[in-house]
Amino acid sequence: MPVQRTIFGRPVVLHMPPRRFQILFAFIIFLLTTIILFSGPENVKEKVEEATEKILEGIPASIHNPFAASSHKPPVQDNSTSGESSWFSDWKWRHPFSSSVTFDENRSVLPPLKNRPYVYTYYESKNKKDNAALDAEEKLLLIWRRAWWAQGFRPVVLVPADAMNNPLYEKLQILKTQEFPDALEYDISRWLAWGHMGTGVLANWLALPMAPYDDKLLSFLRRGEYPGVIRYDGLQNSLFCGESGAINDLLTSTLDKSNDLIAAMSVIDAADKSKYTSDPQHDAIALYDLKSIRANYKAVDETLTREGGQAEGLVMLGALINAHLHIVWQNTFSAGIAVVKALRHMTTVLEPAMHIAKSLQKCSPSPVANSCPPNRKCQPCEAHEIEIRELSTYKNQSNLFVISAVPHPYTAATLDNWKPSIDIPFIRRESARDPWLFAVTKELLGPAVSSQSRIVHFKDAVAGEHGASHSLWLTAERETHKDLNWIFGFDLPALPEPPPTNTTAAEDEASTESADVPLLDEEIRPGEPKEREIKQERQMLKAARAALRSRSGKMMRLKGAVEMWNLADTEAWKFTRAFSARRRVERLRWEEEEKKFAGAEKGRGAKWW
Numbered sequence: 001m002p003v004q005r006t007i008f009g010r011p012v013v014l015h016m017p018p019r020r021f022q023i024l025f026a027f028i029i030f031l032l033t034t035i036i037l038f039s040g041p042e043n044v045k046e047k048v049e050e051a052t053e054k055i056l057e058g059i060p061a062s063i064h065n066p067f068a069a070s071s072h073k074p075p076v077q078d079n080s081t082s083g084e085s086s087w088f089s090d091w092k093w094r095h096p097f098s099s100s101v102t103f104d105e106n107r108s109v110l111p112p113l114k115n116r117p118y119v120y121t122y123y124e125s126k127n128k129k130d131n132a133a134l135d136a137e138e139k140l141l142l143i144w145r146r147a148w149w150a151q152g153f154r155p156v157v158l159v160p161a162d163a164m165n166n167p168l169y170e171k172l173q174i175l176k177t178q179e180f181p182d183a184l185e186y187d188i189s190r191w192l193a194w195g196h197m198g199t200g201v202l203a204n205w206l207a208l209p210m211a212p213y214d215d216k217l218l219s220f221l222r223r224g225e226y227p228g229v230i231r232y233d234g235l236q237n238s239l240f241c242g243e244s245g246a247i248n249d250l251l252t253s254t255l256d257k258s259n260d261l262i263a264a265m266s267v268i269d270a271a272d273k274s275k276y277t278s279d280p281q282h283d284a285i286a287l288y289d290l291k292s293i294r295a296n297y298k299a300v301d302e303t304l305t306r307e308g309g310q311a312e313g314l315v316m317l318g319a320l321i322n323a324h325l326h327i328v329w330q331n332t333f334s335a336g337i338a339v340v341k342a343l344r345h346m347t348t349v350l351e352p353a354m355h356i357a358k359s360l361q362k363c364s365p366s367p368v369a370n371s372c373p374p375n376r377k378c379q380p381c382e383a384h385e386i387e388i389r390e391l392s393t394y395k396n397q398s399n400l401f402v403i404s405a406v407p408h409p410y411t412a413a414t415l416d417n418w419k420p421s422i423d424i425p426f427i428r429r430e431s432a433r434d435p436w437l438f439a440v441t442k443e444l445l446g447p448a449v450s451s452q453s454r455i456v457h458f459k460d461a462v463a464g465e466h467g468a469s470h471s472l473w474l475t476a477e478r479e480t481h482k483d484l485n486w487i488f489g490f491d492l493p494a495l496p497e498p499p500p501t502n503t504t505a506a507e508d509e510a511s512t513e514s515a516d517v518p519l520l521d522e523e524i525r526p527g528e529p530k531e532r533e534i535k536q537e538r539q540m541l542k543a544a545r546a547a548l549r550s551r552s553g554k555m556m557r558l559k560g561a562v563e564m565w566n567l568a569d570t571e572a573w574k575f576t577r578a579f580s581a582r583r584r585v586e587r588l589r590w591e592e593e594e595k596k597f598a599g600a601e602k603g604r605g606a607k608w609w
């Protein structure tokens with residue numbers, strides 16, 4: 001029977017810590033006592049800090065994190081790594097610190113991947129021999145897929161083989177024993193293909209989403225739950241959504257009515273009214289059928305209908321659609337683009353962000369200048385250039401698009417303090433904790449909020465439902481930014497390349513980790529940073545990137561100390577890196593699955609025509 005100890009009358013059971021901790025504690029107490037006994041009062045604090053630092057550097061990692069050895073890590077999910085970053089998709093993503101969920105400092109917790117409902121289109125290239133025209137149609141399919149992908153869908157191009165896989169295909173064969181129009185066969189085939197695939201949206205490949213991300217119809221379609229079959233009026237039967245059972249039910253009953261079908265020339269018009277509902281109230285979908293091209297875009301129509309002008313006309317149509325997707329984006333963000341530069345000396349860090357902003361601000365080349373998409377009024381780009389603003393803090397405003405780059409705390413420390421080489425004592429004594437996160441959430445949360453709370457709001461701004469469609473967060477250390485046209489849903493206008501980040505050989509030598517870059521003014525004065533300062537900033541950024549890649553023991557310790565000092569800034573950086581890596585992996589994986597089919601990014605795949 002152990003001795004019962006009590007505190008304020010309540011029994012407590014004392015567990016002795018494991019032996020290695022006992023030794024460690026004894027050692028620390030001994031060290032601190034020695035220091036206090038043998039030094040004057042004014043330098044006690046400094047000595048204690050130094051001693052603690054030595055102890056922390058000396059102890060093995062398993063004591064650092066007492067949970068690491070004993071608890072289970074969550075299982076590694078499929079496709080959850082890319083380069084150095086890895087992630088775990090889970091509902092607990094709003095937890096301030098990922099490592100308390102994953103027990104792995106390198107694995108970030110991201111929100112669960114959003115379910116992308118299927119949007120199908122049916123494409124067959126019968127009776128077309130012209131290769132140039134086929135290529136142009138492929139390009140249009142790619143534009144169609146990208147636009148729907150950016151709006152949160154999973155676009156799939158269906159082919160005649162999909163129609164044949166539907167058990168109801170036999171009924172089409174029976175119908176075809178009589179006099180039977182091609183257009184009707186095409187319409188029935190796409191319904192059969194859709195019925196074979198099941199629940200989802202069926203769209204013409206010239207029907208594109210052109211509306212803000214949070215538009216009512218798009219939000220409804222994104223939910224992926226459809227009551228029966230819904231038809232959208234005013235779109236020439238170019239958009240439906242439906243649930244698997246209801247689609248095939250409608251088909252079964254309609255395919256028996258051959259006279260009605262031939263009279264109506266379309267499945268939906270021959271179908272019994274009780275089999276579907278109609279929605280007349282929507283304006284999110286732009287349809288580029290011949291009628292609307294003829295009515296609104298003369299130049300495209302003239303080329304398309306000219307003898308031998310089909311391919312050229314389709315290329316023009318592609319450019320027109322791309323320009324309209326861009327205009328709708330610009331109109332959605334009428335307050336413009338904010339490039340957030342939270343700390344000092346971040347001009348070079350933000351160069352890629354600024355480059356993207358300028359490209360978004362430009363007008364996409366269009367064959368019909370000053371035109372709007374067929375589904376909505378707009379402010380043409382040529383008449384109204386959107387503004388780029390440089391802000392020092394994040395703003396949450398629904399008509400403002402935010403682009404920024406998150407620096408690793410080491411990069412932030414060298415640049416913000418204008419010190420090319422920093423060391424551990426400098427970090428501990430002279431630098432503030434989490435300066436970047438504080439600055440970026442300054443306006444959103446005010447000055448009196450903890451880092452823990454800031455990081456949660458930051459994660460929401462990066463990855464939340466609203467945040468992800470209103471902002472783009474890069475990391476300062478990555479030099480290339482891919483997939484932008486899948487994130488925005490259109491080809492961004494090309495700009496002249498940004499100035500090369502290469503420096504001359506002499507400068508290269510000066511920018512190694514230990515070299516001292518001669519300092520200019522300690523403080524940068526307000527106003528345009530000068531040419532020389534930019535040059536120096538570029539050099540320091542390059543050195544920071546190299547330092548973070550370095551595997552030398554000294555550098556790894558310094559990096560570790562900076563990360564420990566700036567836990568929230570580090571978390572923000574890792575989270576951003578993982579979020580953008582996952583976005584790319586999700587897309588590449590999808591592209592991998594679809595690459596055999598028409599409209600894939602890699603050009604024409606299967607030879608099914």
Ligand SMILES: *[C@@H]1O[C@H](CO)[C@@H](O)[C@H](O)[C@H]1NC(C)=O
Pocket residue numbers: 084104105106
């Ligand atoms: C995290 O990554 C760093 C660098 O990539 C590596 O040195 C470290 O061992 C990793 N930590 C864990 C717990 O895997």
Ligand SMILES: *[C@@H]1O[C@H](CO)[C@@H](O)[C@H](O)[C@H]1NC(C)=O
Pocket residue numbers: 396397398444457458460461464466467
């Ligand atoms: C921004 O505002 C929207 C509502 O307008 C809100 O849903 C979202 O959570 C806010 N984001 C942040 C980071 O506060």
Ligand SMILES: *[C@@H]1O[C@H](CO)[C@@H](O)[C@H](O)[C@H]1NC(C)=O
Pocket residue numbers: 500502
């Ligand atoms: C820039 O650097 C890359 C590799 O670091 C090199 O291949 C390229 O030639 C350099 N470009 C210039 C203009 O010096």
Ligand SMILES: *[C@@H]1O[C@H](CO)[C@@H](O)[C@H](O)[C@H]1NC(C)=O
Pocket residue numbers: 078079585588589592
């Ligand atoms: C995703 O994971 C699967 C197997 O789990 C693998 O075959 C595929 O190559 C991965 N894709 C990417 C893009 O990493």
